[in-house]
Amino acid sequence: MAQLPKAITNLINSLERLPGIGPKSAARLAFYLMNTSGSYVNNLAEVLLKLKTEVKICGQCFSVSETERCQICEDGRRNQRQICVVERAIDVMALENVGGYGGVYHVLGGVINPLDHIGPDELKIAELMDRLVQLASTESDKEIEIIVATNSTMEGEATALFINKKIELLGFGKIKVTRIGSGLPMGADLEFADQATLARAMEGRRRL
Amino acid sequence: MAQLPKAITNLINSLERLPGIGPKSAARLAFYLMNTSGSYVNNLAEVLLKLKTEVKICGQCFSVSETERCQICEDGRRNQRQICVVERAIDVMALENVGGYGGVYHVLGGVINPLDHIGPDELKIAELMDRLVQLASTESDKEIEIIVATNSTMEGEATALFINKKIELLGFGKIKVTRIGSGLPMGADLEFADQATLARAMEGRRRL
Numbered sequence A, B: 001m002a003q004l005p006k007a008i009t010n011l012i013n014s015l016e017r018l019p020g021i022g023p024k025s026a027a028r029l030a031f032y033l034m035n036t037s038g039s040y041v042n043n044l045a046e047v048l049l050k051l052k053t054e055v056k057i058c059g060q061c062f063s064v065s066e067t068e069r070c071q072i073c074e075d076g077r078r079n080q081r082q083i084c085v086v087e088r089a090i091d092v093m094a095l096e097n098v099g100g101y102g103g104v105y106h107v108l109g110g111v112i113n114p115l116d117h118i119g120p121d122e123l124k125i126a127e128l129m130d131r132l133v134q135l136a137s138t139e140s141d142k143e144i145e146i147i148v149a150t151n152s153t154m155e156g157e158a159t160a161l162f163i164n165k166k167i168e169l170l171g172f173g174k175i176k177v178t179r180i181g182s183g184l185p186m187g188a189d190l191e192f193a194d195q196a197t198l199a200r201a202m203e204g205r206r207r208l
Helices: A006-016 A023-035 A038-054 A089-098 A125-137 A154-170 A195-203 B006-016 B023-035 B038-054 B089-098 B125-137 B154-170 B195-203
Strands: A079-086 A103-107 A144-148 A175-179 B079-086 B103-107 B144-148 B175-179
Touching: A006 A023, A006 B038, A023 B038, A023 B089, A038 B006, A038 B023, A038 B038, A079 A089, A079 A125, A089 A103, A089 B023, A103 A125, A125 A144, A125 A154, A144 A154, A154 A175, B006 B023, B079 B089, B079 B125, B089 B103, B103 B125, B125 B144, B125 B154, B144 B154, B154 B175
Parallel strands: A079 A103, A079 A144, A144 A175, B079 B103, B079 B144, B144 B175
Antiparallel strands: none
């Protein structure tokens, strides 16, 4: 069996490490890149090189940013006393794409997952508590809302409960903790929904 | 709606142009790259930059190569009088991965497709004819076999017929043109096969 040129094998090996890309897709992408214009390939390499140097992590919410503090945290029109807690920066993007949310965010950087050796200390939970203590000490009568929007997975649910407990222990009565709604996704058939989703949908029923 | 850092948007836009990668996958990959190690991202950028400079196209078979002539064309143990004609270099890889084929290749660079304005002149068909004329003039009594292994699509079939016609017009009796077998793929159910595949499978039946 003949060997491929090393530059192609190296590229295939690199691409294979990306999530959702198996050996066949990696080979397909490598040969596509081989046959496409050189300027596109060079541009892709350049944006990759710039990624790590140009993108910063916001010092307040830990989302991606171009400056020390991200656009959302700096935005004076946004309610700084409404904080949506998410797992990853991509979740901020998803929620912002919907529009309509006027508060700010807090990116945990993952969820508590003992199997992957990720405990509360690996996440930005202590930073969230610091942020809350600081927020509670200003305008002390105004309510603060924390919307826990971790994923609806077992780990996401456990992390939400953990955060709720932690906030309770802070002992501020004015902090309200909520969890994003769960139930049937829009457009879904009741018939095909799993039991856990259906149970949640019944629990979370609302008055019309 | 808040804007993402420009470096991330640029990367998402670049990744979206890859085949099989939509806007959601592109965003997912970009955020994955954002959170992964810097050395991996830099390495990926480097192999991309090397791709176009280090990989050459073989002067005989037009497959990918590290030298002027590829490993397969240079291999003295391979039968230079058995040429497998394929659409793309990735097809050479697929056939080599199977092993067992002892001939050489000829990469057309695509198929005849009038809708995409790709005619015979855009492909390496003239180069194949030159190669055959040259081959026929050496060891003039030995048979030459051309295995046309273009895809089993309408365009692939048309290109196979076109190449067969062209070779006939060369007027060398000793050139045998064959087409790779078509029929049921291994592991497939007859019940679910389409009519064209079934018809081909019946035509291509073999004695057990």
